[in-house]
Amino acid sequence: MPAKLAFAYRETGQWEKAGDELNLMVAMATTPEERRENLQIAAELYDQAGNEDKAIDTWRQYANGHPEPAADYMEAANRLAELYESRGDFERRDFWLNRQMEKVDRNPEAADDRMRYLAASATFAREALAYYDSIRLTLPLNESMVAKSNALEDAVQAYPFEDSAIDIHEQNIHRAREGIFDEWVQRSYESLRRSLPGRYNKPEVTAGAVHDLG
Amino acid sequence: MIWDKKLNALVLGLLLLSGCALGPERAAAPDNRDAPDDTATVTGESEALLQEAFAEAVVLMENGDTDEARRRFEQMTAQHPQRTGPLVNLGVLAFQAGETELARGWFEEVLVLNPGHPVALNHLGVMARNAGDFRTAEQRYLEALDANPEYLPALLNLAFLLDVYLGEPGKALPLYEQYKALAAEPDPKLEDWIFDAKNRI
Numbered sequence: 001m002p003a004k005l006a007f008a009y010r011e012t013g014q015w016e017k018a019g020d021e022l023n024l025m026v027a028m029a030t031t032p033e034e035r036r037e038n039l040q041i042a043a044e045l046y047d048q049a050g051n052e053d054k055a056i057d058t059w060r061q062y063a064n065g066h067p068e069p070a071a072d073y074m075e076a077a078n079r080l081a082e083l084y085e086s087r088g089d090f091e092r093r094d095f096w097l098n099r100q101m102e103k104v105d106r107n108p109e110a111a112d113d114r115m116r117y118l119a120a121s122a123t124f125a126r127e128a129l130a131y132y133d134s135i136r137l138t139l140p141l142n143e144s145m146v147a148k149s150n151a152l153e154d155a156v157q158a159y160p161f162e163d164s165a166i167d168i169h170e171q172n173i174h175r176a177r178e179g180i181f182d183e184w185v186q187r188s189y190e191s192l193r194r195s196l197p198g199r200y201n202k203p204e205v206t207a208g209a210v211h212d213l214g
Numbered sequence: 215m216i217w218d219k220k221l222n223a224l225v226l227g228l229l230l231l232s233g234c235a236l237g238p239e240r241a242a243a244p245d246n247r248d249a250p251d252d253t254a255t256v257t258g259e260s261e262a263l264l265q266e267a268f269a270e271a272v273v274l275m276e277n278g279d280t281d282e283a284r285r286r287f288e289q290m291t292a293q294h295p296q297r298t299g300p301l302v303n304l305g306v307l308a309f310q311a312g313e314t315e316l317a318r319g320w321f322e323e324v325l326v327l328n329p330g331h332p333v334a335l336n337h338l339g340v341m342a343r344n345a346g347d348f349r350t351a352e353q354r355y356l357e358a359l360d361a362n363p364e365y366l367p368a369l370l371n372l373a374f375l376l377d378v379y380l381g382e383p384g385k386a387l388p389l390y391e392q393y394k395a396l397a398a399e400p401d402p403k404l405e406d407w408i409f410d411a412k413n414r415i
Binding site for chain 1: 264265268269272275297298300301302306309327328331333336340343345346348366367370371374377379402403405406407409410
């Protein structure tokens with residue numbers, strides 16, 4: 001019965017009711033795989049319904065109970081991070097960002113492009129917030145940047161700001177290609193190594209002792 | 215430990231003495247191929263002793279006894295200035311200690327003996343990059359790869375230079391791929407670097 005009702009609610013765009021029926025089907029599922037799929041569909045339906053409380057609750061059940069398949073887990077964790085982000089609950093958002101990074105870190109060979117993208121985005125968002133917290137300590141870089149950073153601090157919240165801060169540093173390091181490698185360019189590289197380590201923190205490799213007498 | 219050091223010093227002393235005494239004989243050896251092989255045997259022994267002393271100094275270096283390692287390499291390079299190994303390791307020790315100018319001097323001496331020494335060229339590349347002289351860095355890495363196309367540190371460093379400092383991820387990408395194909399244990403972050411470079415091309 002719940003299956004038929006769920007179908008009917010979905011067909012008529014009654015997403016929340018369809019989600020509730022799917023939740024009932026979770027309890028009635030006869031195999032773990034069926035339970036997993038129903039839970040995932042229920043969470044998606046609550047998302048479509050715009051019911052954040054139920055979406056969070058269901059995605060959380062899903063992610064906590066189903067670490068595999070990894071790709072689905074990553075989507076669930078990503079959605080939870082987005083939902084907490086929209087509520088301004090950064091502690092929980094960070095928790096799910098970390099879970100995404102850990103998932104890919106633990107088994108990088110198993111990650112596909114989409115998973116790597118999610119993990120990289122999670123890293124970016126997580127570090128962006130940390131960087132924002134430290135921005136008063138690391139700036140001013142130079143006079144022109146003081147103005148920009150002040151404006152930045154006044155104007156922005158949470159993490160869309162970080163695009164701007166990173167833009168400033170990325171513009172600044174372009175000067176290195178023109179032969180300028182002054183203190184400010186080097187500081188911008190330092191900031192970018194912290195805020196975007198996947199792209200900028202690439203320390204050069206050197207050999208240790210040579211064993212060949214030559 | 216003290217005995218070890220004394221013994222090592224004794225071996226090194228003997229070696230250096232033998233190195234001094236045997237130098238001219240080694241030079242003369244190729245002209246006396248029909249003569250009894252005493253000289254060749256002694257030369258072989260002195261080479262073996264030198265190899266042994268060098269290996270011991272390398273162990274000291276790797277165990278962190280850098281002062282003693284440095285002292286021994288300096289002695290060796292004074293007695294056997296034509297050997298690149300002690301010079302390179304003096305360069306590496308100076309580089310690791312942050313003594314950039316000293317390191318540069320040692321590595322440049324290496325290049326006088328062997329212009330294609332990849333370890334020296336790679337270190338000179340890194341030092342140029344640290345100083346912001348990206349074109350020299352690129353040149354040094356390319357020279358290292360010219361001498362040894364599979365020298366992984368220079369391969370990866372050239373990719374980093376192009377990717378991070380010269381803003382040319384498209385040129386870095388094939389180098390990352392090449393490193394991936396050659397490295398027995400590539401850096402675990404390599405796939406992410408490749409993915410990110412592709413997205414920026």
